[in-house]
Structure formats: structure tokens, C-alpha cells
Amino acid sequence: MFIGHTRFSLFDPNSGGWRASNGSRFSTVEEYQAYLFADERLDPRCEIFVNHSLPQLALAAENFDVAHVVSYSAHLPEKHQRILEEAGQSFPFLVLDRCEGGTPTITPLTIARNEFRSGEQPAGASPAFAIYRLDDDDLLPVDFFEQMTPYVRPENAGMMVSLGEGATALYINGAYYNVRQCYAPMIAIGLLSICQFQANGDLIQPRGHAHNFSDRKNPVILDSRKPGFLWTRHASQDTSLGWGERDNDDMHDVIRRYMDKYPAASPDNGFGDAFPVIADKLFYQPEPLNGRVERFQRELVLSRDPIRFEVADLEGAITFALHLNCSEGATENNAVMTFEFADGPAELALDPRASKVSLSTDPAIGHYAYIPTAPGSTEQRVSIKLPEGVRLRAFGIQRFRRHETRIAVSDILVHEHLQKVAN
Structure with missing residues (x-):
């Protein structure tokens, strides 16, 4: 038997385990509750959980004995409670746990005890069962x-299982972008505990600990042969609270830079087969291409002199996605992108915080932005926001500092977003 548990925005102001509730962001319980139950936070979570995650779980649960507990707060807005209640009717394996306080009243162990210690089991130890977590x-x-079943055996009771290889993606408006391969042993998503009740009623289970330290307290079986999870990133995640007040575009840029440490994925990685419910919503490009796009594809080796590209007078928010191949000596910001504008003199003043464009004291460089660089083959992004009336006519790319470094560019995608940015 497999028993899962999801804490769906459970209101627990006394918990120190969540950035939203540990006092580092909100000064009052009311502020925390308003954040926790805001539509902009709950709506995408309901969409992902009810329309994507649960249908995936339903397909996975075919031919297996599965129960999944969803603990949610009695303070949750009525419309979101109704969505969960309707999901409970649509997915028979769901067990809804409506909590008056911040502590679940039904846990996976509650279900396991009812199942295996009800007196209906034959004398002796219970079969091994498994408990997993899903945000x-x-x-x-x-x-x-299917991947987990071979490990759920009595002799493995007290052990944990981690499927260490998966995908991570940026969720924007109902779809998943910037899909990346993600090797993350002991990630919380789907981390499994193998348990068993002994004949005397004692429970064998792994010792509790932070998920990323599981192997310090328990033996952990690690299997990374197939995709084992999809870790969704989005602007309303609680982890984003530590990144300050930002609009969604800025937050997406921060998240993508964080995701750059993982290699870019492709359809060949099999994520569409592993996640069929969202296969048509998986996109390997960094973001929705909802505006003009220009592409430059040729192998270029950067030098001290800029390589210049003309564009069709782009304006507003512009994103450059570059495929780079850098030698081992590459360091951060080992390349720079320069900009020429169709309007205004060379000394045109742009707010560097708003536009992400700086003005160099070196007239040979002028307006510029650093290109993130690192050894090996990577995809990097540079995003700028031009005030109304300023149009980009051309850009250049060149090596910067450490001129012994070899930096080659094979592909540049320039994306002008439809939405313009005002002063």
C-alpha cells in the first residue's frame, strides 16, 4: 500500500518550517494569513494540483493500492475549499482532511493503522507499506x-527511497517553460518511507529528519534511472519571499537564473512520456514567445572586438537567449552585450535598475549588460526593459576580461515581448 500526504496551504502561524510563517517576512498573523490565502498564490496551486498533479497520480495509481491525504485549513477561502471537495469526489483515492488548527487530523499513519491493525489482518507483522510526500x-x-514497488518489502522497513533524477520547469499561465534536467537526490517530491507494523503493534519506520539530510539518519535507496519527479517553479512560491518585492517578470528572471545550474532538457529526455497529462504543456524554450522573435544561428568565437547584429527597432521588454560554449578558464561575467539605440544620443540616460542596462565610462562599450558565463556548454539569458520611446537598433557581443578564455556562441534568440514597459 502507498499512502501520500499533501499539506495544501495549511494555515500554521506557529510553524518555523515555512518561510511564510517563520517571522522573517510577516510581522503579524493577519499579514501571513492574507498572503497564504491570496488568489494570486492559491489559484495556480489549485490549477496545478487539481488539473495536473492529481490526474497524473490517478494514472500512476492504476493497479496499485493508493490513498492520498490532503490536509487543508478550515480558514481556506470557500472557493478553494470547494475545488478540493470536488476533487475528492473525482479521485476516489483522495482523503480530505479539513483542519481547524495547523496540525493534520488525518495522517498517512492514521490510514495505515486503520488498514493493518483493524483486526482483519492475520496474526503477525503487517505487509510493508510506503508513505510519500507531495507538495x-x-x-x-x-x-x-511501478518504480517504487520493488523496494517496498519487509526487509527494507526503516529505509527510504529517493528517485533522484527528474525535471524542473517554470510554470507560467498554465504551461511549463524552461524545462531542465534536475538531478536532486533526496528531493522532497515523492521521497518514500518504507514502514511495517510488527506483530506486537510496534511500528518500524525511518527516523524523521529534513528531507535533504535523510541519509544522515536512515539508509536511503537512490534510483535515478528514470524521471522521478517534476519540480515546478513559479512566481508565487513561498521560497520566492526571500528574493524581495518584484513583479512577475522580474521574479521569472530570478527563477530562470537559479535554474541555469541545471542542464537544459529536450524532448529526448522522456519527460513527455513520464508526465502525459501535461505533455502538450511542456515547452523547452525559456518563456512564452508572445511577441516578435529574431534568431541568429552561426558559430561565433568572441574576441575583444564586438560582433554586431542589427535588429528591427525593438522596444519594451527584450530577452536574449544565448547558447554558449566556454573554456575551463571562464569566470562569471566573462562576456558583455552592448546596445545601440535608434533614438537619443550615445549618452542616453537609462535607469540601470529599471532597464537592466548600464552605461560604461569606456566609450567603446557604451550601454551594456553582462552575459553570465561559466565553463562548459550553457544557455544564458540577458533581459532588458526599455522605457517608452527608446528603440533598440543593434546589439553586440564581445569577450570581457580574461581574454585568454575561449567563448563560442552557436545560437542567439532575441524576443521582444508584446507588453511594453513604461517609464
Whole structure:
């Protein structure tokens, strides 16, 4: 038997485990509650959990004995409670746990005890069973229980299982962008505990600990042969609270830079097969291409002199995605992008915080932005925001500092977003 648990925005102001409730962001309980139950936070979570994650789980649960507890607060807005209640009617394996306080009243162990210590089991130890965790904005693959079944055996009671290889993606308006390969052993998504009740009623289970330290307290079986999770990133995640007040575009840029440490994925990685419910919503480009796009594809080796590209008078928010191949000596910001504008003199003043464009004291460089660089093959992004009336006519790319470094560019995608940015 497999028993899962999701804490769906459970209101627990006394918890120190969540950035939203540990006092580092909100000064009052009322502020915390307003944040926790805001539509802009809950709506995407409901969409992901009910329309993507649960249908995935339903496919995975076919031919397996599965129960999944969803603990949610009695303070949750009525419309979101109604969505969860309707999901409970649509997915028979769901067990809804409406909590007056911040502590779940039904846990996976509650269900296990009812199942195995009800007196209906034959004398002796119970079969081994498994408990797993799933956050409300992450997904498990369609073969999750199939992958886990070989390990759920009595002799493994007290051990844990981690599927260490998966995908991470940026969720924007109902779809998943910037899909990346993500190797993250002991990630919380789907982390499994193997348990068993002994004949005397004692429970063998792994010792509790932070998920990323599981192997300090328990033996952990690590299997990274197939996709084991989809870790969703989005602007309304609680982890984003530590990144300050930003609009969604800025937050997406921060998240993408964080995701750059993972290699870019492609359809060949099999994520569409692992997550069929969202296969048509997986996009390997960094973001929705909802405006003009220009592409430059040729192998270029950067030098001290800029390589210049003309564009068709772009304005507003512009994103450059570059495929780079850098030698081992590459350091951060080892390349720079320069800009020429169709309007205004060379000394045109742009607010560097708003535009992400700086003005160099070196007239040979002029307006510029650093290109992130690192050894190996990477995809990097540079995003700028031009005030109304300023148009980009051309850009250049060149090596910067450490001129012994070899930096080659194979592909540049220039994306002008439809929405313009005002002063």
C-alpha cells in the first residue's frame, strides 16, 4: 500500500518550517494569513494540483493500492475549499482532511493503522507499506508506484527511497517553460518511507529528519534511472519571499537564473512520456514567445572586438537567449552585450535598475549588460526593459576580461515581448 500526504496551504502561524510563517517576512498573523490565502498564490496551486498533479497520480495509481491525504485549513477561502471537495469526489483515492488548527487530523499513519491493525489482518507483522510526500505544486511520473514497488518489502522497513533524477520547469499561465534536467537526490517530491507494523503493534519506520539530510539518519535507496519527479517553479512560491518585492517578470528572471545550474532538457529526455497529462504543456524554450522573435544561428568565437547584429527597432521588454560554449578558464561575467539605440544620443540616460542596462565610462562599450558565463556548454539569458520611446537598433557581443578564455556562441534568440514597459 502507498499512502501520500499533501499539506495544501495549511494555515500554521506557529510553524518555523515555512518561510511564510517563520517571522522573517510577516510581522503579524493577519499579514501571513492574507498572503497564504491570496488568489494570486492559491489559484495556480489549485490549477496545478487539481488539473495536473492529481490526474497524473490517478494514472500512476492504476493497479496499485493508493490513498492520498490532503490536509487543508478550515480558514481556506470557500472557493478553494470547494475545488478540493470536488476533487475528492473525482479521485476516489483522495482523503480530505479539513483542519481547524495547523496540525493534520488525518495522517498517512492514521490510514495505515486503520488498514493493518483493524483486526482483519492475520496474526503477525503487517505487509510493508510506503508513505510519500507531495507538495501541492509538484508532479509525480505516471510510473511512480511501478518504480517504487520493488523496494517496498519487509526487509527494507526503516529505509527510504529517493528517485533522484527528474525535471524542473517554470510554470507560467498554465504551461511549463524552461524545462531542465534536475538531478536532486533526496528531493522532497515523492521521497518514500518504507514502514511495517510488527506483530506486537510496534511500528518500524525511518527516523524523521529534513528531507535533504535523510541519509544522515536512515539508509536511503537512490534510483535515478528514470524521471522521478517534476519540480515546478513559479512566481508565487513561498521560497520566492526571500528574493524581495518584484513583479512577475522580474521574479521569472530570478527563477530562470537559479535554474541555469541545471542542464537544459529536450524532448529526448522522456519527460513527455513520464508526465502525459501535461505533455502538450511542456515547452523547452525559456518563456512564452508572445511577441516578435529574431534568431541568429552561426558559430561565433568572441574576441575583444564586438560582433554586431542589427535588429528591427525593438522596444519594451527584450530577452536574449544565448547558447554558449566556454573554456575551463571562464569566470562569471566573462562576456558583455552592448546596445545601440535608434533614438537619443550615445549618452542616453537609462535607469540601470529599471532597464537592466548600464552605461560604461569606456566609450567603446557604451550601454551594456553582462552575459553570465561559466565553463562548459550553457544557455544564458540577458533581459532588458526599455522605457517608452527608446528603440533598440543593434546589439553586440564581445569577450570581457580574461581574454585568454575561449567563448563560442552557436545560437542567439532575441524576443521582444508584446507588453511594453513604461517609464
